[in-house]
Structure formats: C-alpha cells, structure tokens
Amino acid sequence: MAERHEEYAVIAGHFGFAAAVKARAPSVPLWALMLACVWMDVLFVPLFAAGIETIVPLPGTQGGYGEGIIHADYTHSLAGALLIAVTFGLVAAIWWRSSVALVLGAVVFSHWALDLPMHHADMPLLPGNAGNFPLLGFGLWRWPWVSAVLEIGLVLLGTFLYARAASRAVEAAQPTGAPARTRVRYVTAALLLSGLVTLGLNWFGM
C-alpha cells in the first residue's frame, strides 16, 4: 500500500514558485530552478523505496490528495532541509556564479518552507526526529480544495511573472524578434499546461 501514497504531496506549487523566482533572478537557468524546488522530494524517492521514509494515510481516509502523513524524517526535517540546500548550492557553485548558487540553495530550502503550511504535523526539526521535538506542519491539507487552489494559484502567479520577465528579456535583446516572442509563448504554455496536468494527476491520485 505504501507506494500507492507516494505521490500525494505538494508538487505543482513548488514549480510555480520556481517560475516566479526566475522572473527575479533571470540568470539562473529555469531547469535548475525547477530541479532545485523539488530536490528534497527527489532525495525522498530512494529513501522511500528503501523503506526509510514512508507515507501512511491519515486515519479514517483513503490517503488521497493531502490525506497522507509523510514520515520524511531525514529529507524533510528542518536541519536536513538546510543541509540539502547548502549542499545543492555548493555543487551549483562549481559551475555557476555564487549569486546563482545562492538562489538555487534558497529555492531548495523553499520546498520545506512551502510544505510547512500544507503538511499535517509530520515534519521534524532534526533528522530522524532526534530529540523528539514537536513535529511541524500547519495542516492546510485538512482542506484539500483550499490547498489545491493555493497550488494552482502559485502556478498561475509564477507563470505570469515568468512570462512578463521573459517578454522583457526578449524585447531588450531582439526588439523585432518575432520568433523569440513565439518561444516565450511556448514556455508560458508549457508552464501552464504542466502545472494543470501535474496538479490534476496529483488530485486524482495518479
């Protein structure tokens, strides 16, 4: 049953946030921002497969969208998230400017910050819940529709900000460049459709 519940987490909202960051930090590659925003979940996957981190349905539910208790005690602990973010930033700094690496590290950590209001109280402060401190999570998932609306809102806002910044970048570089403007439309459409498809599949438990 465990793998049936591996997908019911915040996904689209993180990507929407990353698109918004691109508008403010245009030199950071979008693909790297998109990877950074879900890097904690990427690391969760092998730990989940190994049974070290798990998801169990909230008691009395089918474990649908927002109905999972996520025991990601290493990747989604506060200290773990900080460590993962710093490591990601340091690796990024090998190839890219320190300002770019800093943004990427911050975006990695944004995953924890965005999960905090959504998760049920299942996020520890320290890896493995060492010290048995109170678990964190404000539990917006108790209202799945509200959570989904917030996620799609982030996708729409991020896409809008991205499209505006991309249009300005194209105008500055190629004021008469119709092909470049068409490319902006392609990326904007890809962001919107990707957000809708991802959230839709997530909502229906796929």
Added chain:
Amino acid sequence: MSFILGILLFVVVAGRLDARLPWPSATKNTP
C-alpha cells in the same frame, strides 16, 4: 506518476524551451 511527469515537464520540456531565450548567463566567466 504526477511527480515524475512533473519533473519531465517542468525540468526537461519547459527548461529546454526556456534555454532558447536570451537570458543573462549564469556562468562564472561572463558578466
């Protein structure tokens, strides 16, 4: 599936399309 598809769509598809736009460079040896 939504997670894997999300990565494919956002990182690979949108990322590749975005790379064709005239953004400033992220590399160290360019301003």
